[in-house]
Amino acid sequence: MQPFTLHFARPAVELDSCSEYAYDRGLQLNVLPDGRIAATDHATLRALGTTTSTAGSKTHFDD
């Protein structure tokens, strides 16, 4: 009884990027453990895949 489309589903890859940085309410920005602003560290952003088009798929459907 599974819809046809779901025959093509695969296990989701859950990103655990949230543990790599923490939100600073004062700055209204996420910061890395060493205090740097996460968004300025493009290498980290790439490594985490946080900004990629599948990153939002866990809770949102606008990729």
Add this chain to the structure above:
Amino acid sequence: MTVLILTSEADVTADLVVLRLAEDGVPVVRLDPADLTAGAGLSVEYGREAGDGRLSVGGRRVDTAALRSIWVRRPGDAAAHAAHPSAWLTEESAQALYGTLRCSGARWMNHPDAASRARHKPWQLRIAQDSGLAVPTTLITTFPQAAREFVARFPDLVVKPVSGTHPREPARAVPTSRVPPDADFSAVAFGPTLLQRRIAKRADIRLTVVGGELLAARKPADPEGHPDDVDVRFAPSVAPWAPARVPGRVADAVARYMKRAALAYGAFDFAEDADGLWWFLECNQSGQFGFVELDTGQPIAGAIARWLAGAPERPVRDAGGDRLPAP
């Protein structure tokens, strides 16, 4: 005048825009509706008062009359972080928050009404076609026989979710997938199925539209790649995204689409075929942009910040109702 950003704390892509606004000295309040009653609050009075609301979060307060723009990025469900969350509380909180903000006179990226409508892929396909974009022949059906007749006409098909959502429990991803030639379509009866003629692509195109600015990026397909690797989000990457020029006819059609959809922001996906024609796949009204900016260096976050920092629209109380954003 303040920019209100509705998004989750973990949304590091929004940080790119917060940074640009901070550099320009534009006041920002960032609020996750999920935090209502648990770190974020609101108050508004009607009657003798003007009906302006007040929001508070993280020690910041802002009057809704002082909002120049509202960016709906990745907001959580209202009051989802409350001590005792419930569907009822979420509805109550969403009505209070968004109802108040609709009266603010701020301009939206994107207005909730426009966003809600623009999420519907069948509607997207129709608007894209009417706007002059090339749209692959597509069938959405619950009739297995219609699917069988469609594949007889177009033997090389892909299938993808109508809504773009991913099933939970268990969590699964549903990429755009090539339909095998011996597919059994009887299960089409168990859910609406979107079948589309596969475009043999030589590149993927992501066109990010911010107000009137078009920022296109192109990612070449692997010439040696397997034809089953249809979805660029899941296929092996052989080249980074690079800036691309937007063909004039596509630019004109996209402008018509944005106007029809009343969107201030849209992320268009196209497949470029061997002749260089861009085939419309979808337009995500809140599509990700960070990955494009990182690869291409295109200043998308800056463009969003500039749009958000623009002058507010005329207060809606003078117009007698809320309004969709100007294209």
